Amino acid sequence: MLKVDRGHIAKFQSLIALAVMLVGMSLLSESFLTTENGLNILRQISVNLCLSIGMTLIILAGGIDLSVGAVLALSGAVAAGLLKNGLRLDFLGVQLQFTVFGSIVAGLLAGAAAGLFNGVAITRFKLPPFVATLGMFSIARGLTMLWTGGFPVTGLGPTFGIIGTGVFLKVPVPVWITAALVGAFVLLTRMTRFGRHLYAVGGNERAALLTGLPVTGIKIAVYSIGGLLSAVAGLIVTSRLDSAQPNAGLGYELDSIAAVVIGGTSLSGGRGSVMGTVIGCLIIGVLNNGLFLLNVSPFWQQVVKGFVILAAVAIDRMSQPER
Template structure:
């Protein structure tokens, strides 16, 4: 794809465009790393886009207006770091809620996370009143628009989390348990592995990473939009699947997801530079996803 796009457009293979691609995929990559953990465990999370929106809105609202407690006659003001922490906590809490209802009440992940999607969207509208929260300041905005050593800050943030979860999945006991649970949950349970605890952790981490993605979106736009993150869950699932992670669980990797995000990013960027219609871009992206899944299935049969 890179070779083809380079031949078709002289603007593609430049440092500026390369950084632009990395910046564009940063939010999806952050979501997709969390989605990788969830899918590896044999689950799915349809709520990440809504969690992203709520986390960004809560952080923006606390930073801009603070938190009023009329019962005590108190108005709590938040620093930038306090607002960032609050946004991440919101993501972690919603992710934990997903894991709790799935493990405690045995709800299918599809149904549980679909319900959380609706809850988070409703809470976002209630928190914002349906209006954007703007004017968040340069310090907060640096997380989305700033540069460090010539590289955009969202790229650094994503690189950090990718490195963390590559180590977690490859070098820790939790990572081994994760693959075991996703590969064969019943066998993992019979061998004494803490299946419910693993599931609770992966959904909590997935929600936390969605919260981080929400902060990056809000910082980049200098605005918390009530409808932020619409359809983002589909893009993250697509990146995970293209990266070779099996939807049945137990097979895949974080680095594969990075490759999946890059494929989608290069494709979107190249088609834009070639002035391809946005409608055709959707068609081509869908065909690429289908081809990636078909190749994955064929490789599994050959194995």
């Protein structure tokens, strides 16, 4: 009699779910399975994928980050504000003007700094990740409002707009950006010492400490990377809208965590992959796009997404070996 290996099936459950959804949506809507719609889905998930790659590293290390949406907004606002208005240093009587490149670097540094703050708060001050990142959520939102005065920063120019709306070889630039990030972090997690140490820390932090692994440094690094990738997402959103919205990124942290969990990464840490997260983002993107094409109410879309998340977590728990 043929035996079914549950562990082998669980390894590919996200990919199977994606395949089933693709077939189902293509049968229900003639507009779904087209090149134009496929590129549209990839463009739509680019922001969530940037956030979710960083979230994957953080969850693999046994943490969580509730501030990614707020850091996205702060980073985009910093870049837009510096590009549009520059920076006035009253104590020196100097007005600094920023190029597109300079403003992008400043936005990335703002995101990395927020992530570094999270990492230090968690490792040095022993704050629970939930509390530390929830605090950063509030701090980043407040700083964004102070920086923008509560009003959008608009008119950023066509050069900056290439990040979010440009096309290269008929493929949107955000898709190229996220593809490069996926390749880089797949290599980082699979082929480097840092990646091996990351899984070790998430799997058993005490054992990692006893074997001499730099647990503190690894945790600070993953939160800093998470902040940096949130900044990349913020630049894409700001560029696409040609404005920095003070309330940008609201609720994005939930979609990010959902993509990671649906992609098979365990919330207890130490198990999962970046490629699994890519599949999780695709599942959410296909679900949202398909329901939109079928004229399903956005409110019902939220309900369906919630059930998908619960199902993914339930399957993850059932697939784990008993202890």
